Amino acid sequence: MVVVIYEIHSRLAFYMLEDNTWTDLGVNEGYYDIICYKNQLSALTNNSLITVWDFRSPFPAKIIRSSAPIFEVDHCENFPRNKFFTQSYLVESLGGLLLVDRIVSYFVNSEGIAVDEYDLLSPDDMHPLVCPYCTKLFNVDESDHKQERWEKVESFGDRVIFVGGNYSMSCPFVILKDVNRILFTSLMIAGIRWMRITCMAVMISTHST
Helix, strand or coil, rough: CCCEEEEECCEEEEECCCCCCCECCCCCCEEEEEEEEEEEEEEEEEEEEEEEEEECCCCEEEEEEEECCCCCCCCCCCCCCCCCEEEEEEEEEEEEEEEEEEEEEEECCCCHHHCCHHHHHHCCCCCCCCCCCCCEEEEEEECCCCCCCCCEEECCCEEEEEEECCCCCECCCCCCCCEEEEEEECEEECCCCCCCCCEECCCCCCCCC
């Protein structure tokens, strides 16, 4: 089975081999990210909710719906909404589920300071910016087994987290001396911040048929 987030509205659809067709889950809400976690689909909605889908029934059943502590840029004076946005990812690490929030500025000046777009048109900034946005901060939380409580993660030890639009993961990284870091990819190209298929989760059933 394959589940994807698709189109600009970030809706969910799944493909089952026996049906040989794509089926929309029919949920009228957008999604940040999805992950196959404990043989179920965990999905992070754009309105800060975690939904868990069980695909063992004839049609996927939503079994859990809980709130997620997405970093709200508008609630912090250092990150006003007119200058910053949040990109969130779900990552499995050592059997736990992490919520990684990446806080990004829309535009920065030549010194890397977040500014409004019209500020870039002033005489002080005559050089064109090929990539005007800039990642400023990461915020990481970990859920309990039932995804009912979240705790702030201050360190993930000797592991490295990779986050991106198509897949995120955590793994030990023995090459770097300074681990406990997050590496990320960006999908923003020429001002476009979405792709037709922005995320995909492949679910492998462990149940015999």
